[in-house]
Amino acid sequence: MCGIIGYTGHRPAVPLILEGLHRLEYRGYDSSGVCFVQNKELNVVRAKGKLTALEEKLAGMEISLATTGIGHTRWATHGEPNESNAHPHKSFAGNLSLVHNGIIENYQETKKELLAKGIQFFSDTDSEVLVNAVANELRPGVPLLEAFAAALRKSTGAYAVALLSPDEPNTIYAARHSAPLLLGVGMGENFVASDIPAFLPYTKDVVFLEDGEIVRITPTTWEVFSLATLAPVAKKAQRIQWDMQAAEKGGFRHFMLKEIFEQPSVITNCTASRIQGGSVNVPELAQKPVPSRLRIVACGTSFHAGMWAQPLFEEWAGIPTTVEIASEFRYRNPILEKGEAVLVISQSGETADTLAALRIAREKGCLVLGLCNVVGSSIAREADTVVYTQAGPEISVASTKALCSQMVVLLLMALHWGKAKGTLAPEIMQQAVAGLATLPGQLEETLPNLQTEAKNLAWRFAACKGMLFMGRGQAYPLALEGALKVKELSYIHAEGYASGEMKHGPIALIEPDFPSFILAPHDALFPKNKSNLEEVQARRGPVIALTNPPKPGFELNATHLWIIPEAWGPLGGFLQLAALQMLSYETACHLGNDVDQPRNLAKSVTVE
Structure with a gap:
């Protein structure tokens, strides 16, 4: 600030x-x-x-x-x-x-x-x-x-x-x-x-x-x-x-748009020194023990990155993982077990609540890992080990490429620990490495189309009084991020929800001028998302469905189908994320808002 x-x-x-x-x-x-x-x-x-x-x-x-x-x-x-x-x-x-x-x-x-x-x-x-x-x-x-x-x-x-x-x-x-x-x-x-x-x-x-x-x-x-x-x-x-x-706009209208378009190169930079010989190695973790438990502590967008990565640490590395908001973590007395590591995530490395959480973890004798973007920042200096996201300077207040880089590095950390523990199936490593090699090109090719589609949706829905973002599995934290970006930039009230929770309250909001944005990638949870979509439509609520190209067994009927390419496993989240970022950007532009400096917000929250 x-x-x-x-x-x-x-x-x-x-x-x-x-x-x-x-x-x-x-x-x-x-x-x-x-x-x-x-x-x-x-x-x-x-x-x-x-x-x-x-x-x-x-x-x-x-x-x-x-x-x-x-x-x-x-x-x-x-x-x-x-x-x-x-x-x-x-x-x-x-x-x-x-x-x-x-x-x-x-x-x-x-x-x-x-x-x-x-x-x-x-x-x-x-x-x-x-x-x-x-x-x-x-x-x-x-x-x-x-x-x-x-x-x-x-x-x-x-x-x-x-x-x-x-x-x-x-x-x-x-x-x-x-x-x-x-x-x-x-x-x-x-x-x-x-x-x-x-x-x-x-x-x-x-x-x-x-x-x-x-x-x-x-x-x-x-x-x-x-x-x-x-x-x-x-x-x-x-x-x-x-x-x-x-640190300059480079011909783009706003820093935020430039930073969205930089995400393919961010993925390349994050993986360049950490993937060799068809395998993942995160050098910063090499001299540290694999934790028996992992607690991820962060704020805002970084918190969503931790939520997105939680199932990867559990499924690939067999590490029980919890994700906590730093501002809550610091004001209770968390029970931290022997062998547990605390991973603090912050784009700036100076987030006040996250720094306070880091210091609590150190006082309790935990291994503290830092994930941040800024060399020499407080988190980088105070953590036992720091893993840099290598995203380059992010100027726009609304974080885009910083989140992308955090997700990449967290995925690499899960692969690294899974390999170290012997819990990672060899085909997962092969598919992840192959997918990460092609992801930057796929995203770069897709971004212009995402911007065009987002612009069309902004014209159609910018006047709405609110929006509901829903997803399941790893799409749930992305739904939270999509709602956060719309709030930050367009000043439209938006809620992010786990799709399965819709009937526990949010369904009361559904009406003809209240759009629902459902992330429905072609994964094992697709049928569940389809059911949620139909429940919204039965109450005359407009639905924007972000999904993959249609194929047998994965058909959808929505008010607006937003088709994005399919990618292997969790890598599809990077394409979904870019679409959500583009939607918030184009909606803010349509409304004439200050995109790079939204009202009342600061880039680095260094006070409570």
């Missing part, structure tokens, strides 16, 4: 910061602002709404001399989204300015103490309290680094913070705890940011900060310190392999 970028160097800072903020828009925001040092003064400019509003305010200002500054896109937590609550915030005395992601949980107590000292506040935010807390620690003879650390030690909660002072006009201080923040190392310039795309055009050398670390950057130096002791911390920069081309 929210975006931070700080720059100090030899270039005009404000245009560079605005450029970086645009690259962080995918994180979700409702206001924005910048602070820059010019003529040894702090200049703060803020605006409600999109970055264009901020750019209009800056258009008439003299900003060319500033070479150090910080910028922020805010997603409201404390206080409504307006200009006074937007970041950056200045201290009451005007000697400090700060941007902040996260939540300071004890800000009210701190605010009372500061009010008693005569300090006034001009916003409803916890962030303004924090900058005044730093200023309160800044007494004669106390360096800013010490004052900054002292205030943070007294603060509880989550934060990624960047701080400016006119007394050190070419210096930025920053720190993190349970919120993403990293350092970009350039030539004669340095950066801090909440994600790599913010500074990627200027450097690929990144320093990943840990919780409880403070960084001080100038144009030519960077130093990392321990928050607890202010002792120097030795760090090394890592070279990021992907470039800006991977």
Whole structure:
């Protein structure tokens, strides 16, 4: 959530910061602002709404001399989204300015103490309290680094913070705890940011900060310190392999559409180093024992990936598997058995609830496996073993290729463990490897047709008041994902249900203007799905059936048949998934919604 970028160097800072903020828009925001040092003064400019509003305010200002500054896109937590609550915030005395992601949980107590000292506040935010807390620690003879650390030690909660002072006009201080923040190392310039795309055009050398670390950057130096002791911390920069081309639209109308069309190459990248000689090997798992039980913990779309993979771990590897929502897992006392592994899944590697679940699992002595897309993220660093999905940067808030990559890797993990345990039939390995080799080409050939069909359906059903998505077996979590995508992008209420549960309540919703979307692939559960379809039609409900080309024994009669190619076993789920993604995309486009930045949503949920 929210975006931070700080720059100090030899270039005009404000245009560079605005450029970086645009690259962080995918994180979700409702206001924005910048602070820059010019003529040894702090200049703060803020605006409600999109970055264009901020750019209009800056258009008439003299900003060319500033070479150090910080910028922020805010997603409201404390206080409504307006200009006074937007970041950056200045201290009451005007000697400090700060941007902040996260939540300071004890800000009210701190605010009372500061009010008693005569300090006034001009916003409803916890962030303004924090900058005044730093200023309160800044007494004669106390360096800013010490004052900054002292205030943070007294603060509880989550934060990624960047701080400016006119007394050190070419210096930025920053720190993190349970919120993403990293350092970009350039030539004669340095950066801090909440994600790599913010500074990627200027450097690929990144320093990943840990919780409880403070960084001080100038144009030519960077130093990392321990928050607890202010002792120097030795760090090394890592070279990021992907470039800006991977983080740009590449001629597509939206990032989401580009990322849907990237899924064939994502499948290829995920399997390239993990399938050799007709067999699957996941190197990251090679030195770890096969778990006796597996508990998958995740949120949102990643939770659906875990649900989709659950039967694969059980059927192929013989591993009893449960799937849990991280935000529920963290607030109970789960009983974890000896030999059980906990697999946490997160696209960003920074999801707050999932990170909390990881830490609980580690405290209980479990083997913790991480599945994520971002090198150097918190989950990647804290898990005992991390398996990267290798999907490349995903910019659109609505996850598409990230889910695709998670499903591929989870399938490979099930094959790997099944082979290791001797529970996997050799023909399953052969069919899986052969199917994965042809799947990218099959999906690439199918995607344009899926978009055309989705566009037709959007025109027909975009005005409906709600939708019901249903599936059985591995199609059930895909139905949940289809409903989630429609909610996220079109703002149409949609429910995802196991088809067999329809008679236990949802059937009451069926009426002529309430469409049901049934996933009915040609599998063993096809007759059951067919029965559900007929029950809906008997109540005059329109039905969209996503199914395979007709053949004897697999005939369907629906309001709208959406025919997609058939693929081996669970691989058909990747074609179903792409169809559902296209439907949500085209429906949102038809309704004129902001596809890449849906309202009220953020890409990475780093606070509760």
